[in-house]
Amino acid sequence: MVDAERLRTIANWSHDLEDEAFERARNAVREKSYRQGATVCEKDRDSRDWVGVVDGLVKLRALSEDGKEVTFSGVHAGGWFGEGSVLKGERRRYEVVALRDTTVALLDRGTFMWLFENSAAFSRFLVGQLNERLGYFIGLVENDRMLEPTARIAKALASMMNPVLFPDVGDHLKITQEELGLIAGVSRPIANQALKALQGDGILKLEYGGITVIELATLQDFGDIGAGETGG
DNA sequence: ACATTAAATTCGA
């Protein structure tokens, strides 16, 4: 359990909760820290928790049956994930790995379902979250076909700048080129080249240990154009 | 893989 101020800090969705819902959430949430490289959630196990990243960075990766692995998302501070598995009560279909030392918040399935069924505010939040998630996965299908590193980097970056999934994200992201490479599935030197190209187009600005996005819309379009041209 | 540069840390005053 955490105190009220802490819950507001780590869980953006708690802001409009009714009093009872807020109290239940406050009592149920616990925090846990992981070292860089540690597995936060194993595939096929414990999807009884909904997970929020308080601090740090994790990547979600799916392992298909033929052993091929696909990283499909990077989640940084402010992002919550796993609502799909929790709602359906099924096993997690992906594993979660910390890319740097990370603290997560966990909300157990029982409390999650109670909030879903009894709190209008929470349900509203969830609908928005699931809608964004759906849009993201539709984009992911296109992303699969575009192998150009620049487009992959653009897509990975754009997904991490989503203001619905990451409420407090501004135009700046604290992430190294190596971490971004791990999420996009390219080597660090390739990530570096792709980022330089995007910077050259004036879409973003590179900094030491971080990136400032100048044209988010253009960044998102980058993926769409790449997918459209390769199709057919 | 290597050279360069930025940041974090240590150390001495």
Place this chain on the structure above:
DNA sequence: TCGAATTTAATGT
């Protein structure tokens, strides 16, 4: 507590 020196981490090629 300040700043220079050293070490570590990130970037660029």
